[in-house]
Amino acid sequence: MFIFNTETHDATLIKNGTDAHFGWINGVAVDDGDRLFVSDGKMHRVLIFDPQHKVEGQVVEGLVDPVGLAIDNENRLLYVVDEQQDQVLVYDADTLKPLRRIGKATTPATKHSYTNPGDFAAPTNVALDSDQNVYVTDTLNSRVEIFDADGNFITTFGKAGDGPGFLFKPKGIAVDCDGHIWVADEYQDRVQVFNREGQLLTYIGDTHANAPGQFKALVGIAIDKQNRVFTTEQYPGRMQMFRYITDAEADAERTRRQTELAKAAEARQKAATPPAAETPAQKPATPPDQKDNPAPKPQGT
Secondary structure: OEEEOOOOOOEEEOOEOOOEOOOOEEEEEEOOOOOEEEEEOOOOEEEEEOOOOOEEEEEOOOOOOEEEEEEEOOOOEEEEEEOOOOEEEEEEOOOOOEEEEEOOOOOOOOOOOOOOOOOOOOEEEEEEOOOOOEEEEEHHHOEEEEEOOOOOEEEEEOOEOOOOOOEOOEEEEEEOOOOOEEEEEOOOOEEEEEOOOOOEEEEEOOOEOOOOOOEOOEEEEEEOOOOEEEEEEOOOOEEEEEEOOOHHHHHHHHHHHHHHHHHHHHHHHHHHOOOOOOOOOOOOOOOHHHHHOOOOOOOOO
16 A cells, blocks of 8 residues: 655555555545554455554454445544445444444345435445535446435435436545535546536546546545545556635635726726816916905005
8 A cells, every 4th residue: 555745755655464464455544543444345344554554453343345435533433335235334433333334235136236215236435525424426326325424315416327417337436625526437537526416517537548637447536635636547557636626715716807807997998088188277367356456565664
C-alpha cells in the first residue's frame, strides 16, 4: 500500500508480508485520529493501522467480501460494504463490534438479484455527507441509494444507460462539502456530479483514454477537507487530482466578475458621453442701488 504526501510528493509503503499481510485490497478510509482502515476481500477482513502505520486491530466478524469503507467520526461508526452479501455492515469504530446491517440478507438463490429500494445487488462503495447520511453505489442496479444515520432508507436515484446523466454499474462515490454527490462510473469512464434529487450538475471524462482529465477503468473517488478530488484508475495504474470549486467560492467569483463588468460598462458609458460645452465667464452684475447711487470717492485729509 502506497501513502503519498501530495505536497512533497514523497511516498511511504505498508509492505505486504513485512508490515502486514494483504490478499486483495479493496478500500481504505482514515478516521479523525489518523487511524487507517483497509478492507481485504481475499482475507475477509478490515485491518486497522495506527498513525504510525502499525497494525492495531482487525474486523472479521460477519464479513465475507468487504469492499468500500466510510467512517462517521461524529457517531463513531464504521461502514463496510460487503459485495457478496449485498449488504452494508455497521460497526462501532472504537470497539469494532457489529451493530447492524443495511439491506436484506442474501442467499445463494437471491444473490445480486434484489431490486427493491433499500436493498442492494453487488454494492461497491459508501460515502457520508455532513449530516451523516449514507450514500451507497448499488452497482448492478445502476443506482445510488441514500439512508439516514440510523440506516433508514431515504431515497434513490439513477437510471441505467450510456451517456451523461445515466449510470452503468457505478462504483466509487463521494460527497463534497456542498452536498453534491460524485459518482465514478467504471464502464463509462466518467465522473458525474449529481444533486440529491439525481439531477446531473456536471461531469468529467468523455472518452476512454489516458489523457489528463480522462479515465480508463475508473474505480475510486475521494474528496478531502481541502476540496481536492482524487480518482483512481486500474489500467493506467494512476491517481488523478482535481480541485473542486465550492458554491461559496463560485458565488464570490461571480460577484467579483459582475462588479468588474459593471465598472467597465460605466467607464465605457463615460467615455462615449461628450463633455458639456463650456460657457464664457461673465462679470458679476452690479446691484441696482449701486447704479443709482455710486459710492463716494475717498477724500484726502
